[in-house]
Amino acid sequence: MEFLFSEDQRMLQKTVRDFLEGECPVEAVRARWETESGRSLEFWKKLAEIGVPGLLVPEAHGGLGMDELDLVLVLEECGRAALPEPVIATAAVAVPLLCELGDTELQEAWLPRIAAGDAIVAVGAGSSISPFVADAHVADLLLLPDGGAIHAVDPAAVSLTAQPANDPSQKLFTVDWTPGPGTRVGTADDAASIDRGALACAAQQLGVGDRLIEMSVAYATQRKQFGVPIGSFQAVKHQLANCAVKVEYARSLVYRAAHSVARATRCRSVDVSMAKAQASQAAVFAAKTALQVHGAIGYTWEQDLHVWMRRAWSLERAWGSSTWHRRRIADAVIDGALPAESFGYSAPGAPRAAPA
Amino acid sequence: MKVLVCLKQVPHSDARLDIRDDGAWIKDDGVKFEINSYDTYALEQALRVKDAGEAEVVVVSIGPDRVTQALRTALGMGADRAVHVNDPEAEGSDPLGVAKILAAVAAEESPDLILTGFMSEDGNFAAVPPMVARLQGIPSATAVVQCEISDSSVRVERELEGGAMEVVDLEMPCLIALQTGANQVRYASLKGIMQAKKKPVDAKTVADLGLAGQVGASAVKVVIEKIYRPDKGEGAEMLEGSTGEVVSQLVGKIKELGLL
Numbered sequence: 216m217e218f219l220f221s222e223d224q225r226m227l228q229k230t231v232r233d234f235l236e237g238e239c240p241v242e243a244v245r246a247r248w249e250t251e252s253g254r255s256l257e258f259w260k261k262l263a264e265i266g267v268p269g270l271l272v273p274e275a276h277g278g279l280g281m282d283e284l285d286l287v288l289v290l291e292e293c294g295r296a297a298l299p300e301p302v303i304a305t306a307a308v309a310v311p312l313l314c315e316l317g318d319t320e321l322q323e324a325w326l327p328r329i330a331a332g333d334a335i336v337a338v339g340a341g342s343s344i345s346p347f348v349a350d351a352h353v354a355d356l357l358l359l360p361d362g363g364a365i366h367a368v369d370p371a372a373v374s375l376t377a378q379p380a381n382d383p384s385q386k387l388f389t390v391d392w393t394p395g396p397g398t399r400v401g402t403a404d405d406a407a408s409i410d411r412g413a414l415a416c417a418a419q420q421l422g423v424g425d426r427l428i429e430m431s432v433a434y435a436t437q438r439k440q441f442g443v444p445i446g447s448f449q450a451v452k453h454q455l456a457n458c459a460v461k462v463e464y465a466r467s468l469v470y471r472a473a474h475s476v477a478r479a480t481r482c483r484s485v486d487v488s489m490a491k492a493q494a495s496q497a498a499v500f501a502a503k504t505a506l507q508v509h510g511a512i513g514y515t516w517e518q519d520l521h522v523w524m525r526r527a528w529s530l531e532r533a534w535g536s537s538t539w540h541r542r543r544i545a546d547a548v549i550d551g552a553l554p555a556e557s558f559g560y561s562a563p564g565a566p567r568a569a570p571a
Numbered sequence: 572m573k574v575l576v577c578l579k580q581v582p583h584s585d586a587r588l589d590i591r592d593d594g595a596w597i598k599d600d601g602v603k604f605e606i607n608s609y610d611t612y613a614l615e616q617a618l619r620v621k622d623a624g625e626a627e628v629v630v631v632s633i634g635p636d637r638v639t640q641a642l643r644t645a646l647g648m649g650a651d652r653a654v655h656v657n658d659p660e661a662e663g664s665d666p667l668g669v670a671k672i673l674a675a676v677a678a679e680e681s682p683d684l685i686l687t688g689f690m691s692e693d694g695n696f697a698a699v700p701p702m703v704a705r706l707q708g709i710p711s712a713t714a715v716v717q718c719e720i721s722d723s724s725v726r727v728e729r730e731l732e733g734g735a736m737e738v739v740d741l742e743m744p745c746l747i748a749l750q751t752g753a754n755q756v757r758y759a760s761l762k763g764i765m766q767a768k769k770k771p772v773d774a775k776t777v778a779d780l781g782l783a784g785q786v787g788a789s790a791v792k793v794v795i796e797k798i799y800r801p802d803k804g805e806g807a808e809m810l811e812g813s814t815g816e817v818v819s820q821l822v823g824k825i826k827e828l829g830l831l
Contacts, residue, residue, distance in 0.1 A: 226643065226764050227761050230764055264758075265759070279761055279762055281761075289761075
């Protein structure tokens with residue numbers, strides 16, 4: 216069994232990292248904050264040229280036909296760059312949802328446009344997760360759940376109300392809309408979309424955590440106190456080491472969750488919840504530690520630390536908070552909704568469940 | 572048209588470099604490598620020729636297994652096939668040795684156009700491109716910042732000293748060495764990366780090219796005696812006092828030097 220990512224997958228990751236380092240430096244993230252939409256359709260088109268929005272789109276519709284095990288590394292890079300574009304909703308959630316709905320006409324209408332960078336799709340997570348829909352203001356199509364059905368809604372037919380957000384890159388809206396037979400496009404597993412969104416957030420949190428650690432290590436190596444770099448003090452370096460341990464531990468869970476989503480295993484949801492909760496905890500811990508390591512300068516607007524701190528916080532709330540995901544894990548454990556094998560544990564002598 | 576692009580893999584610009592125990596080069600264990608940035612402009616120029624019409628783009632590089640990644644990246648960006656000269660006997664070659672290998676590959680490929688970077692970021696000799704042209708007996712132009720390529724000739728604009736520019740016409744086959752910033756280099760696409768693994772990479776040895784005993788460390792004419800980090804300069808003056816006092820002293824020093 217192969218547990219490592221392939222050379223091709225690592226090259227995909229490097230390609231996206233090189234692209235984002237060149238085309239989406241932190242100055243570009245900040246510049247987006249000054250625009251009305253906070254998004255750049257021109258940049259979205261470039262992102263499509265290298266293949267990101269269409270990564271999960273089937274080849275027959277002009278995409279790359281890959282799966283979440285390929286996407287997860289790309290999403291890590293999006294987090295590392297604090298990319299302010301709707302990759303999660305469009306690339307990670309909407310594409311598989313459109314495929315799952317099985318509406319050929321809808322697929323033919325939207326999947327090629329998504330792959331080409333000509334369409335952005337916003338997806339509602341459902342009221343149990345969040346009453347808000349991210350990026351509805353730039354969406355060409357809204358996929359909204361209602362009463363167990365999915366509705367494909369024209370943005371022109373809805374009323375949007377912008378909501379305050381801690382992260383200037385996060386654009387949240389309440390959507391006033393009326394479901395009807397004309398908008399209903401089928402049914403889909405609500406949990407599957409939540410899992411895809413949560414997995415995408417967890418993957419981005421890894422990149423956010425990595426970046427916060429890198430920034431802190433660079434600062435602790437450069438900033439001197441008592442004639443030596445502050446990183447030489449155990450009180451500083453041990454905290455950063457703890458951040459690295461948490462992010463690395465979360466990384467294993469995120470990769471496991473990506474496998475579970477890609478293969479639709481029956482422990483998918485609990486794997487995703489563990490990954491989301493752990494990756495969020497790691498990124499938020501890295502953010503808090505980074506602030507302590509930087510000291511006063513970390514509180515300033517000019518220092519870039521807050522770009523990633525805010526992203527860690529906003530991703531923690533998106534597609535189910537850590538509390539929501541922990542509760543889902545607890546329900547699975549206490550109610551026995553999932554077999555013990557789902558958690559990597561098998562009681563001695565207990566019969567093994569058949570693999571999914 | 573066939574275009575041959577010569578690529579060199581060099582240490583990443585952010586890599587921390589340590590000097591080898593024999594002092595003759597850097598330790599490359601654990602160092603991250605990338606395509607020499609000058610060569611990326613050559614590759615981009617070749618891909619533009621391909622985009623504009625019928626052209627086959629072949630990339631060639633010399634070095635150990637790690638060089639495969641550079642070739643794969645080039646294939647992912649759109650090159651059609653690659654030649655990898657992977658032979659321990661080629662290690663330690665000086666610019667002439669490298670030029671002999673590249674010229675031998677060029678002789679096998681018979682390209683209409685050879686594109687290279689102006690120089691490599693690690694060696695900085697800027698010697699290989701004109702040597703390849705000389706060995707091939709074809710015209711060349713270096714420090715090229717702009718090219719207009721037609722079916723049988725190339726008009727280039729090249730940098731001279733003092734900000735002057737020169738326009739040169741070359742008949743094909745010819746070699747063009749591109750200056751940094753000559754164009755906007757594209758990124759590899761994810762689709763291109765996936766397609767790259769199906770594109771051929773032709774492995775060659777020095778013997779395959781008929782150069783046994785003629786290249787490598789044993790055949791060098793240029794010997795690197797040592798590389799070293801220069802000593803830190805003496806005479807730095809630390810300004811002390813409050814912020815106001817330091818600023819006042821600094822302004823005084825700048826005035827003393829006649830810079831204000």
